[in-house]
Amino acid sequence: MPAVVLVGAQWGDEGKGKATDLLGSRVDYVVKFNGGNNAGHTVVIGDEKYALHLLPSGILSPGVVPVIGNGVVVDIDVLFEELDALNSRGVDTSRLLVSSQAHVIAGYHRTLDKVTERFLGKRRIGTTGRGIGPAYADKINRVGLRVADLFDPKILAEKVEGSLDQKNHLLVKVYNRRAVDVAETVDELLAHAERLKPMVANTPLVLDQALDAGKTVLFEAGQATMLDVDHGTYPFVTSSSATAGGAVTGSGIGPTRIDSVIGVIKAYTTRVGEGPFPTELFDEWGEYLLKSGGEYGVTTGRARRCGWYDSVIARYAARINGLTDMVVTKLDVLTGMEKVPVCVAYDVDGTRYDEMPDDQTAFHHAKPIYEELPGWWEDISGARTIEDLPKNAQAYLARLEELSGCRISAVGVGPRRDEIIPVHDLIHGRA
Numbered sequence: 001m002p003a004v005v006l007v008g009a010q011w012g013d014e015g016k017g018k019a020t021d022l023l024g025s026r027v028d029y030v031v032k033f034n035g036g037n038n039a040g041h042t043v044v045i046g047d048e049k050y051a052l053h054l055l056p057s058g059i060l061s062p063g064v065v066p067v068i069g070n071g072v073v074v075d076i077d078v079l080f081e082e083l084d085a086l087n088s089r090g091v092d093t094s095r096l097l098v099s100s101q102a103h104v105i106a107g108y109h110r111t112l113d114k115v116t117e118r119f120l121g122k123r124r125i126g127t128t129g130r131g132i133g134p135a136y137a138d139k140i141n142r143v144g145l146r147v148a149d150l151f152d153p154k155i156l157a158e159k160v161e162g163s164l165d166q167k168n169h170l171l172v173k174v175y176n177r178r179a180v181d182v183a184e185t186v187d188e189l190l191a192h193a194e195r196l197k198p199m200v201a202n203t204p205l206v207l208d209q210a211l212d213a214g215k216t217v218l219f220e221a222g223q224a225t226m227l228d229v230d231h232g233t234y235p236f237v238t239s240s241s242a243t244a245g246g247a248v249t250g251s252g253i254g255p256t257r258i259d260s261v262i263g264v265i266k267a268y269t270t271r272v273g274e275g276p277f278p279t280e281l282f283d284e285w286g287e288y289l290l291k292s293g294g295e296y297g298v299t300t301g302r303a304r305r306c307g308w309y310d311s312v313i314a315r316y317a318a319r320i321n322g323l324t325d326m327v328v329t330k331l332d333v334l335t336g337m338e339k340v341p342v343c344v345a346y347d348v349d350g351t352r353y354d355e356m357p358d359d360q361t362a363f364h365h366a367k368p369i370y371e372e373l374p375g376w377w378e379d380i381s382g383a384r385t386i387e388d389l390p391k392n393a394q395a396y397l398a399r400l401e402e403l404s405g406c407r408i409s410a411v412g413v414g415p416r417r418d419e420i421i422p423v424h425d426l427i428h429g430r431a
Contacts, residue, residue, distance in 0.1 A: 002259035003217050004427060005247045008224025009263035009317035011233075011271040013297070013304060015329035015412055016264045017043045017057040020220055022327075022410060022420055026427055028215035029065045029207065030058025033250030034240040035222025036073040036105060038132045043417065048089070055082050056220055059093060065210075066093075067203050070101040071240060071250020072222075073135040074147065075110075076192040098196065099203040099252075100148040106160070107188060108167055108180045109134040115175045136239035138163055147200055150193045157186045204252025211257055216427060219247035225263075225317040226271075233363065236275025244321040260428055263323040263406065265314060267331040267396075270295050270304040276364040279307030279343045293333040294415075308370070310343045311403035316356040318406040325426055326404060328397065329412035332419075337375035340396060343368040344403060373399055381414040383421055389413075 004023070008014045020030060020043075037053040043060055050060055054075065059066040068074060083093045109131030117129060138144035143163040149156045161182045168179040210217055223242040226232045231243055241249060244261045248254065268289055271277045281289065289295065289306035296303055317323065334340050346353040346366035357363045376390035383389050386397070389411075401408045409424035 002427060003211060003219065003253065003257045005219045005221070005244045005258055005261045005321075007221040007242065007244055007261065007263055007317075007321050008227075009265040009321070009323070009326065010224055010269055010310075010313060011226045011277075012224040013270055013272065013295070014224065014264040014266050015327070016220060017052065018329060018412055018417065018420065019262065019264045019327045019410070019426075020057040020218060022417070022422075023218060023426055025061065026216060027058065027061070027064055027218045029067055029210055029217040030056045030061070031067040031069050031203075031207065031217060031219045031247075031251050032056040032072055032222060033069040033219050034071045034242055034246045035238060036130065036132045036135070037075050037078045038130050038222075038238065050086070050089075050091075053082060054078050055086075055093075055096070058218065058220070059086065059096065060091060062092070065095045065097060067207065067251075068096070068098045068102055069203055069251040070099040071246060072099070073103045073105050073132055073139070073240075074098065075105040075130065076189070076196060078130075080192070080195065096199050097201045097203055097206060098147060098199045100146065100200050101252075102147050103135055103139045104145040104147060104150070104189065105131040105135045106145060106163075106185055108164060108171075108185065109138070111171070111177070111180070112167065115171070115177060133239045145189070147196070150189055151197060151200075153186070153190060156189060157182065160185050160189075207251060207253050208257075211253070217253075219251055219253075219258075221246065225320060226313060228320075231320050233275045234360065236273060260324040260426075261321050262325045262327060262409070262426055263314075263317050263321055264327045264329060265317070265404075266293075266329050267309060267334055267400075268293070269307045269310050269313070271307075272297050272302055272304050276360075276366070277305055277307060278312075278346060278363075278366045279310045279368045280305050281307050289333060293330055308341045308343055308368070309400065310368070311400065312343060312346055312354070312356060314400070314404035314406075315354075318404055323406045324428075325409035325424065326401075326406045327410040327412070327426070328400065328408055331393065331397070331411055332380050332413045334375065334396075335380060336377055339372040340375050341370040341372050342399065342403065344371045345369040371399075381419055383413050386411070386421060386423060388421075 056066040058064040112134040171177040228242040376392040411421040
């Protein structure tokens with residue numbers, strides 16, 4: 001022990017990879033427990049930049065065992081592409097474990113994802129088109145494919161045929177597309193079996209034994225709180241549980257195993273895809289945050305929507321996840337502003353909301369109520385303690401901590417792995 005859960009506290013892209021990397025030398029296992037290759041982490045080590053999509057970011061830390069948990073949907077082509085890319089750069093990927101119960105993304109999942117989004121038109125969700133949603137839908141509908149199925153050709157063929165029985169009618173009769181061939185799909189999947197098999201393990205058992213042995217296990221969420229299928233801005237969400245509760249179901253460990261929950265949050269807010277975003281900026285400041293923060297998706301390259309810090313969302317994330325600590329990233333992007341607005345509440349048709357509206361319509365119409373804090377002009381990238389920061393930057397962080405209801409335990413002041421200020425120990429037992 002301990003078991004530490006790391007989640008995004010906004011709409012994703014908060015810098016979870018940087019937080020994971022900060023803990024890397026003290027962690028024995030890093031577990032990805034939800035999502036697929038529809039999101040990514042960027043980790044900068046020296047002059048090297050690594051963009052990870054499906055793999056846990058702990059794969060870059062020597063000695064750490066990276067684990068893809070049962071709650072993940074795995075595109076095996078993407079998995080091997082990422083592994084090959086890292087191997088070519090001298091990264092040791094031999095320790096990777098993949099849950100035998102993780103679900104597999106087949107070619108027809110990607111096809112359905114893309115044609116469905118086009119069919120929805122203005123009602124589209126804004127998916128990445130990588131088959132994530134259809135693969136999770138098959139999982140819930142009990143017609144999904146698991147990693148373990150790839151090692152039994154007969155079972156695999158039966159499952160592919162059962163899954164495509166209805167889908168081919170949909171593709172041909174509704175979307176005017178060619179039917180997917182069962183045998184061709186089975187052959188494509190079986191082609192991966194030999195290389196994949198040595199990586200496959202009973203990961204819930206492995207993790208339980210690791211915790212019993214006193215190892216430190218970090219559970220790393222994909223996406224973020226506001227994209228969680230239950231607790232996010234539904235229906236503009238991902239298809240999995242991206243909150244701390246998902247670490248339990250997505251990895252197979254018991255809830256009493258978890259010691260602390262870290263929420264990663266930007267010093268401002270971004271979002272990719274469709275859906276409401278109360279603090280979104282459509283002026284020169286939105287453009288400034290986009291360009292200064294390099295706000296382009298790791299996986300898609302899409303420009304992110306940008307806005308000011310939203311403490312209503314931060315409080316919500318702290319409550320839903322039971323956050324014990326927050327890591328604030330990209331504070332350096334706000335350098336050079338005379339005033340920095342912070343959303344402290346919402347106005348919905350004349351009614352003030354200090355907490356997240358329970359009604360999606362109300363959230364859609366929410367207008368931010370801002371408090372302006374004094375900015376700073378000094379370069380903060382060299383700061384390594386809170387005291388190194390300008391007084392106004394310190395005051396900004398203190399106000400975020402007060403508004404968010406969770407202590408700030410680390411602050412990112414630049415893109416490099418060493419450009420971070422530790423404030424409190426992120427690995428600790430229950431309070």
